[in-house]
Amino acid sequence: MPPSDRFMSRMMKSELSLLPPERRIGLAAHDFMMAMGAPRVVLSRAARSGNAPAVASRWLQRLVACAGPDQAKAMQRRGRKFIDWANALGSAESEAFAPRPNPKPPLEARPRKLSVTEVETLRRDPYAIYARKILKLQALEPYIRDPGAAERGTLFHAALDAFVRSGVDPLELHALEKLLEAGQQAFAEADLPPDVRTVWWPRYEQTAQGVLEWERARAHKVRSRHAEIGAVPFEIATSGVTLSGRADRIDLLDDGTSEIIDYKTGSNPSVKQAHFLISPQLPLEAALLQRGAFVELGPVEPGKLTYVRLRPNGEVVADSVLKSGSSVKSATELAQDAWERLEKLVGFYAKPTNGYLSRALPFKEGDVEGEYDHLARVLEWSAGGDGEQGGDAE
Numbered sequence: 001m002p003p004s005d006r007f008m009s010r011m012m013k014s015e016l017s018l019l020p021p022e023r024r025i026g027l028a029a030h031d032f033m034m035a036m037g038a039p040r041v042v043l044s045r046a047a048r049s050g051n052a053p054a055v056a057s058r059w060l061q062r063l064v065a066c067a068g069p070d071q072a073k074a075m076q077r078r079g080r081k082f083i084d085w086a087n088a089l090g091s092a093e094s095e096a097f098a099p100r101p102n103p104k105p106p107l108e109a110r111p112r113k114l115s116v117t118e119v120e121t122l123r124r125d126p127y128a129i130y131a132r133k134i135l136k137l138q139a140l141e142p143y144i145r146d147p148g149a150a151e152r153g154t155l156f157h158a159a160l161d162a163f164v165r166s167g168v169d170p171l172e173l174h175a176l177e178k179l180l181e182a183g184q185q186a187f188a189e190a191d192l193p194p195d196v197r198t199v200w201w202p203r204y205e206q207t208a209q210g211v212l213e214w215e216r217a218r219a220h221k222v223r224s225r226h227a228e229i230g231a232v233p234f235e236i237a238t239s240g241v242t243l244s245g246r247a248d249r250i251d252l253l254d255d256g257t258s259e260i261i262d263y264k265t266g267s268n269p270s271v272k273q274a275h276f277l278i279s280p281q282l283p284l285e286a287a288l289l290q291r292g293a294f295v296e297l298g299p300v301e302p303g304k305l306t307y308v309r310l311r312p313n314g315e316v317v318a319d320s321v322l323k324s325g326s327s328v329k330s331a332t333e334l335a336q337d338a339w340e341r342l343e344k345l346v347g348f349y350a351k352p353t354n355g356y357l358s359r360a361l362p363f364k365e366g367d368v369e370g371e372y373d374h375l376a377r378v379l380e381w382s383a384g385g386d387g388e389q390g391g392d393a394e
Contacts, residue, residue, distance in 0.1 A: 042079065042082065043063075043079075044079070044082075045057070045060065097380055097381055097383060098380045098381050100357065100359075100376075100381045100382075101356075101357070101376045101377070101381075102127075102355035102357045102358070103127070103130055103355050103356050104352060104353065104354070104355035104356075105130070105134055105356075106352065107350065109134055110349060110350075111133040111134065111241070112240060112241050112242065113233060113241070113242050113244065114241060114242070114243050114244075114346075115244055115245050116243065116244075116245035116280075116284040116288070117245070117281055118133075119243070119281070119284060119342060119345070120278070120279050120280060120281065123278075123345065123360065123361055124360065124361045124362060124363070125359050125360065125361075125362065125370060125372075126349075126355075126357050126358075126360055127356050127357065127376050128370060128371065129356060130356035131371075131372040131375055131376075132371075132372070134356075137372070137375070139372075146193070146196070147190075147192060147193070147196050149265065149266060151190075152200055152203075153263075153264075153266070155187065155200070155204075156207060156263070156265060156310055157248065157263055158186040159179075159182045159185075159186040159187075159204065159208075160179075160211065160227070160263060161227040161228050161248075161249075162182040162185065163178060163179045163182040164225045164226075164227035164249060165227050165228075166182065169219070170212055170216050171216055171219050175212055176208060176209065176212050179208045180205065180208055183204045183205075183208060187200075187201060203312060203314065206313065206314025207310050207314050207316065209314060210310070210311075210315055210316035211310070211316050213316070214316045214318060220254075221254055221255075222251045222252070222253060222254070222259075223251075223252045223253060223254050224251070224252045225249065225251050225252075226249065226250045226251070226252070226296070226297065227248070227249050228246060228247075228248065228249075229246070229247050229249075229250055229294055229296060229297070230244070230245070230246045230247075230294075231244050231245050231246070231247070231288040231295075232244065232293055232295055234291055234293040236339075236342055236343055236346050237343045237347075239343070239346045239347065239350060243288065243293075243342065244288075245281075245285055245288060247260055247261075247262075247289075247294070248261055248262050249261040249262075250294065250297065250300075252297070252300065253303060256301070257300070257302065258289060258297075258300045258301070258302055258303055258304075259302075259303060259304035259305075259306060260282055260285050260286055260289065260305050260306070260331075261306050261308050262282055262306070262307050262308070263310060264307050264309045265309075265310050267309075269307075271319050271320070271321050271323075271324055272324045272325075274305070274307070274321035275321050275324035275329070275334070276324065276327075277337060277341060280338045280341070280342070282305040282306075282307075282321055282334075283305065283321075283334040284335075284338050284339070284342065286302035286305060286331050286332075286334065286335035286338075287335040287336070287338055287339040287342075289335075290302065290332070290335055301331075301332065302331035302332060302335055303331055304320060304331060305321045305322060305331050305334065306318050306319065306320055307319040322334065358378060359373075359376070359378060
């Protein structure tokens with residue numbers, strides 16, 4: 001008989017129309033009897049319990065006694081092959097795990113065009129660049145997917161870009177109304193499910209107010225604003241490899257410099273990652289701006305590199321990547337450092353002996369959710385002990 005519930009007696013459960021504890025035992029017995037009627041049944045038990053020998057249950061002992069010694073021995077002989085199979089697994093020779101992939105395609109097959117967002121991938125997970133740009137493999141979108149953080153970020157970007165392109169002065173009396181109109185247009189084009197829109201629109205309204213406060217606080221320093229501006233491919237040294245990119249926004253300032261802005265709806269990348277060029281997108285955009293790759297603007301000296309973070313509560317925080325801890329650099333210095341590192345990185349992959357290592361410098365060792373991690377068989381080679389960081393490819 002099952003023990004009584006320490007919180008409710010049988011009578012209390014009965015009064016509440018709750019099932020008695022015996023019902024689970026009855027259901028288990030029913031399932032067992034139905035399974036015993038199958039054409040082929042395997043009854044097994046553990047020979048040991050921890051470090052001590054295990055004793056067969058009284059039920060199993062009774063079943064064997066009822067079947068008789070001849071039938072019991074016959075069942076054991078038939079089941080012996082399963083035990084032999086299990087023992088064979090333990091006695092088989094061990095197979096070496098697959099090594100970490102490090103494909104080395106011929107130089108003529110290697111990519112000749114990179115974007116500023118791909119440079120970080122080339123440093124962190126070169127195999128992903130190999131799979132995407134050399135093998136031409138693209139991840140398929142899931143058939144059914146609810147809009148998530150990435151889609152929300154894209155939607156907010158589109159609304160802010162439309163507002164900047166409209167040329168509305170943030171100091172105008174009706175600027176907030178125009179910003180909300182830009183959001184309504186972006187939301188209408190996105191055609192979100194009603195439940196998602198119900199949650200996201202109030203967030204956008206709060207964000208719009210925060211963005212406008214930030215814009216007005218700096219409006220007196222800004223000469224012109226340029227949203228979603230692209231850079232033409234620019235050759236890296238004399239390698240034949242070109243770098244291009246698209247900036248979320250570039251503002252030309254009254255002092256003749258510029259501020260390159262990247263909108264972020266999440267916490268990554270951090271200021272530290274950008275400052276120390278682990279995530280070099282903004283510094284590389286600054287280097288392209290210096291070299292006149294943003295043809296519409298011409299060569300301009302970068303003055304500020306800023307992540308504008310759009311918090312879920314509507315707060316807008318401008319994080320400069322020019323300072324991290326005790327380290328302080330100008331935008332020009334960061335741009336120069338990023339470009340020099342890029343030249344070394346491109347030179348590294350210009351040698352046929354250097355391959356595209358899987359997960360050379362991952363964010364987290366346990367994270368295997370990359371688009372190409374399953375092709376690189378990360379779980380297999382990392383389980384085999386080859387899980388150490390590959391380090392920088394420089």
